[in-house]
Amino acid sequence: MRELVILAALVSALHVASLPTDTDVVYKCQEDQDNIAILAAERFINDHHHHGYKFKFVSLDSRRADEKTDLCEVILGITLEETECHIVNPKPLDQCTTRKESETKVTAKCNVTVLSFEGKAVVACYICDTKPDSHEILVTKCPDCPSLLPLNDPKALESVKTALQKFNKESNHKSYFKLLEVGRISTQWMFSGQDFFVQFAITETNCPKRVAYRKQKACKALCGVKARYGFCKSSKVGNEEPEVECEIYKAQNITHPMKHPLPYRGFVKIPPSIYPICPFLPPCLCQGPSDHVSPPPPPPPPTQ
Template structure:
């Protein structure tokens, strides 16, 4: 009887797998483009520090289809950092991707999406964020750690210059975006980008305002602490304040230096409180959220757990809950078990996007799953085109 029971179970499992089909559309097909743009927008929505990222290339796509219409998309995408901060309301299409000469930052992400009734929903992802150091010229500006004390002195000096030009408003540093230096005749000069927020100041201490009406903007400075230029552009619309009750994990306190016990970034700082302005551990750029897989989907490889670099999670895109009531109640995060607390994934709101999707192109490769869930494609249809440059 036990043998018959095992045989029956195996037969049922084989029948289920036989009904799952893997479709391999071309990476530049409309269906792949749609899924990649949903993934791009979702990842940017979870990224509350640093800059927005733009899609550079679709590396691979698989669509796992079932008779009940429950389709799962597994994407590999290449993203590039733009010059628009995540708080900047400028549409991503109007943002400029940083060229290699200015040290481009690349995000490589695997993204899992569900599609039910024409609605695409991101359910899991993993990302690695690295500098693109190829083709760097001799003597070009190089990125500095975001907690470099000399560069932070330059940031404060340049902000003081800007504050001296303003009337009735004083600004404090909210976040350092990037800092770099270049060796020229006479010594190094510094370049810095940092986000500022309206503040109230008493003597030498300034406390940023936290309400949504506080003015915010991004500043660019060049030169030395004693001789520099600085220009600040205020954001054109009000920036919503992130709800402090939303649970987040901060990459700024979980970087490469595992032995450090420094506190994470705090929004309130005195002018010389450099440590609270930027990430710890010598990180030279802000990173995308590294891993989110609350349902342990099985579509992300074991490499997902390699990085513990997790940044704060922003609220879901406005209107997502209205599009799908289930999006307002994301599944609870799974206990990491043996993983360390620093590598645990924060619970991420689900973004729902619905677009009209053309039928899959006839050039797609279709595989029927019988013995394994990840067959090899019969025809090379990926990777797709490069939109900006090969990183």
Template sequence: MKGFHIVVLLSSAVLLVSAAPALELVTCSEDGGPAAARLAMHRINENHDHGYKFRLKTIQSHKMDKVDGGCNLELQLNLLETVCYNIDPKPFEDCLIRGEAERAVMANCTVQFSVRNNDANLTKYECDTRQVKTNQDMVMLCPDCPMLVPLNNIGGLKSVKEAVSKFNQNTTNQHYYILKEVGRIRVGHVLGSGMYYYTEFALVETHCPMGSRINPEACQPLCPDRAHHAFCQSSYSNATGVKSVACEFYPPSNTTALGPGEKEPLCRYHGGGHPPGVGGATPPLGCLWPPHGGYGHPPHVGHGPPPPGGDGHPPRVGGGHGGHHHGGDGKDDKEKQHHGPPFGSKQHFHHFHRCRGSDPALHPICPWPRSGHRHGHGPSHRHDD
């Protein structure tokens, strides 16, 4: 396709990520709010296994109730969404906060701790996640800026599907990748060119070797710790199709080499142990795999050409070196086998992750503890004297 280009920003095999400073002791004192807030941010980002990482903006309030052996703390925190996706190993403290023109997102959180004998245990948090400026506000401030639309937007999902197809035409990868999750979809209108979609999405490496005849969407992901992941941004025109795809890769956390004749292990995932669309497993809205966020915590992403309309992509963070390759026309290969409901169908995207937010265009911070989790067994932070 004339004018199409795809950029793959490869991270180094060993990511040179700055180490986060040690966590301070959470104490039952009037000035213990900052330490508790920092610990809360670590726990929130560790549990937030979909969407983007968050950083602390302000501590609105800090209440302490003394009890035998310690105290109970309650904090009101204001958070801002960063441009780092949850699979990015970069510490959240080093992540850039999304700019207002890039459709900034905030969260107001109530966080509770139980502190006993130098052991700070997170017992509960609830957050209200929303856009800093609504679409109506943004129209007044920037009429030409793309609007954020729901993660199940049909046109947006179609553009993601075609972008993933282009990505899998990269012959330098050893295996096909499939969509793990759609991060956000923005829509804008360019005079003389029609509708444009600007998307961000996470990919995961599968067992299927590159060049195999199976439809990549039917491939099963490698085990979370052994899979490469990628985070991508794409631009798509209704008139001409995929315009660009820019991705950053993240290596697996487990790089142990397989022994002679040893095959990659098969992991049993939540939702029946099947890849998306296979064997009846149905993933969440905007998320192809895993259905319940089984990929742990380690993006932020490669930086393609800024989209028209005055709203650029966030800059790339993290190390890496660039390369270019060109894809084909992205048409479906009718000879390839297809399993399960079509990408983007109501059967494929039948509900919003495990918690619902008030804005379907966002990945909200889900409440904790999660369903079925007992109080008193949450993440803790202990300092021994």
């Protein structure tokens, strides 16, 4: 396995913070323009996944460029880290902090192909391998820290259900909110038993807050400019009732990303305990350093 070429000058926070946003700059896949390609990759990946948390660029690990053709391309091996901002959080990415090691840090290793199209840096393909720190690393560095659980853990999901019911009962909002998705589940064994710590996103519905229990499943989420989302953190200690805190965001005019000028494809390996970088598209056999991200296996042959 080849050693990765670490470009230390590009990993400093100062450099990342100074990535240019000048739309008049003509991108030509040159090495001194890697910051433009990195910014395009970071934005594109965050704009095109619809689950979990926002990811922030950490380091450029490798690059390979073809500057000979009119449609030049550069293949970047980059590292991203999960932030504490869920995708429903309107906070700008530069204000989101990456997750601490004690919270089981999640890292994404990506190969991204960036083209120069009409003078702009355009993402054509990406493949990411997203995974959390191993449990052994967490135990070594923080033996008392909670560990991640799969997002479908039945006991934890029961605590989410109870926490959401409590929020709807006690909140001062007029609408009923329903579960959008579970973002993270962690657990810890204490003298009181098994504790659960859950983060989940919620969405406002067309039902009033006092809607009857038997009618809650029929409540529909509001869409477009009317949509209000929230992000909740709940904790359940032993057999006690869950505690829950939710932050509700103002209605946002959430639209799909602008139409991409070129066809693109993306692929990510999905661990069971975290949401991946999306979208869920067919495998993308990106070119790039084979020691950075392994391409997905070929599909099975069709049955006769």
